[in-house]
Amino acid sequence: MTQSSLEAVKAQAKALRQALQAEGTTVSHAQSLELVARQHGARDWNTLHARLTRRNAPPDLALRARVTGHYLGQAYSGEIVALAGPATHRHVEIALDRPIDTVRFGSFSNWRYRIRGTIGEDGRSSRKTSDGTPHLTVDRAPS
Numbered sequence: 001m002t003q004s005s006l007e008a009v010k011a012q013a014k015a016l017r018q019a020l021q022a023e024g025t026t027v028s029h030a031q032s033l034e035l036v037a038r039q040h041g042a043r044d045w046n047t048l049h050a051r052l053t054r055r056n057a058p059p060d061l062a063l064r065a066r067v068t069g070h071y072l073g074q075a076y077s078g079e080i081v082a083l084a085g086p087a088t089h090r091h092v093e094i095a096l097d098r099p100i101d102t103v104r105f106g107s108f109s110n111w112r113y114r115i116r117g118t119i120g121e122d123g124r125s126s127r128k129t130s131d132g133t134p135h136l137t138v139d140r141a142p143s
Helices: 006-022 027-038 044-054
Strands: 066-071 074-084 090-101 111-119 136-140
Touching: 006 027, 006 044, 027 044, 066 111, 074 111, 090 136, 111 136
Parallel strands: none
Antiparallel strands: 066 074, 066 136, 074 090, 090 111
16 A cells, blocks of 8 residues: 555544544554554665655655766766755765865865765755855756
């Protein structure tokens, strides 16, 4: 049994909690989430949450998707290894194919093998550098 959205499963947990309370059994919100997760065949709430979040991710931006873009002014290519949140505020972690140096100063370096950020539906972070460039841009790599 699966639900189409995270919101529907949360509503189911709330309804379960209220029904149990009406019958004289008090359970916490966390306990009701765990019970609903098991009803959906998940080990626990965190597992169900991850499954639903991944399934509801936009098809063009999903786990293991190949992406390209820029991070702090440096071009990169890599693979999405973590993805969470709604499309309007998506947290993403990317394992890079090759490390990038995120420092533009000649006397030291800061090599990154993975990058993390929060992007909107346009694939751009709302945070910007002093020149107005988004910290992170993410584009689906051509197949």
